[in-house]
Amino acid sequence: MYGARIARAAELARSAGLDGLVVTPGPDLRYLTGSRADSFERLTALVIAADTAKASVVLPRLELASLKESAVGDLGLTVLDWVDGVDPYAIVAAQLPTGAKVAVTDAMPALHLIPLADTLGALPILATGVLRELRMVKDDAEIEALRRAGAAIDRVHARMAEFLIVGRTEAEVGEAISEAILEEGHTEAAFVIVGSGPHGADPHHEVSDRVIESGDIVVIDIGGPVEPGYNSDSTRTYSMGQPSAEVSAQFAVLEAAQQAAVDSVRPGVSAESVDVAAREVLAAQGLAEVFVHRTGHGIGLSVHEEPYIVEGNTIELVEGMAFSIEPGIYFRGSWGARIEDIVVVTADGCESFNNRPHGLTVLG
Incomplete structure (x- = not known):
């Protein structure tokens, strides 16, 4: 090889x-x-x-x-x-x-x-x-490694009720998640984002001493490598108690945008067209301005690598390319949300390596 x-x-x-x-x-x-x-x-x-x-x-x-x-x-x-x-x-x-x-x-x-x-x-x-x-184009062994990584990080998200508890700080939750990432088969926790309340509106927030409160919307973006070095990366958003009707409605638009981007993936389409698919759904509901980053990035031995799913990238997708699909909405000073899966291009569409529910998960 x-x-x-x-x-x-x-x-x-x-x-x-x-x-x-x-x-x-x-x-x-x-x-x-x-x-x-x-x-x-x-x-x-x-x-x-x-x-x-x-x-x-x-x-x-x-x-x-x-x-x-x-x-x-x-x-x-x-x-x-x-x-x-x-x-x-x-x-x-x-x-x-x-x-x-x-x-x-x-x-x-x-x-x-x-x-x-x-x-x-x-x-x-x-x-x-x-x-x-x-x-950019993964072989069968690389795809299997990414599949294992996706399943491993899914197992961590499945345990989130153990870690994400009202009264804990983001840092305390992050420490518990890091331990779980190792327990579930990764060799290290490459990154852990616990963005609660207004911190969820910062896409690159990590953790802080902020105490998680009832009513918070919390963005959890986590990942790391599994042997022989291929990475997971998955984001889900959680609600500490029942969310408001407005939050639920806006999150539903985000969920539709993420699904539209996934559905658009197939060989021969451009990388930027996947970005457009997500962005158009958000724009139709007046949320274009709060989606402030690209829709995705390639993944493999690096967490971020080619191909980038972003406006201006006209490269055609081919079978074996693996990348994230992760639109988000961010209301500065208030809350944010993101949904992220890793997918690989197949002969007629794509396979997702992450299979946890996409909806706003209510905890507490």
Whole structure:
């Protein structure tokens, strides 16, 4: 699998007129080799020569043990280790043609990008356009991992009555949810948003010392990775007691908008058309101005990756693309709500990895 990915990366690089790719630790390196190495002040990089698909790994000798946790040995890649006092950027350059046009992963720190550019004699471009072609379309193993992740986060939402209780602070609820995320099969809690009352109107609120009160509308957006590193991300909205008629009516519009976006997904439509599907439902009920973000983002080894479901993104959806569908409505100073599922494009529509009820769940 990893060998095929490296070969495909080289092919895409050639098609883009590139001579090589340099990939430092991060999601792209993990995708291509399975390596979970971290980026330090000493350079570690996968170097792929586009013309031959020959790949080498340049890394500090003291990091050689980290290769045991990757597919580098099985792939038979050339390992070029170096010690302090040796110029690793010269080693990278030696694996590429003179005057090579090189692309680098967007996770490369400036600490390495600048000396690499000096050695190559030219500033590399970003490899995002090449690597996204690989990572956007998930294979069967990746889809199964995302399916497991979705089921795991659904199990956490199913337990929300245990955690989300009037009188607790957002931080206390968040701590309990984080523990449940691990208990239900994730390797970590990547993010936990508990937005109660007016905090629910801030899409990127995390947690605070605010005490959850009766009558609050609470946005719970949670997720994290499951082995081998594929992420969940699901949002549901809860009401601490019976909501008002106005809140119920506005939430019903949001639920219809989210469903309209899901129903619009199929191969051949544009990413932006899914955004439009949600936005039109909200606009028809006068709620366009309170939907303040894109409808979705791709997901995989990164929580946020291509394709982005947003106005202006004309890329056509193809079978195997996985992304969130998460419209929200936000009334600043009052309350907010969001519904989020992860879906994968199928031959004739999409499959949702999240299957908890979408409605405004009443607790307490």
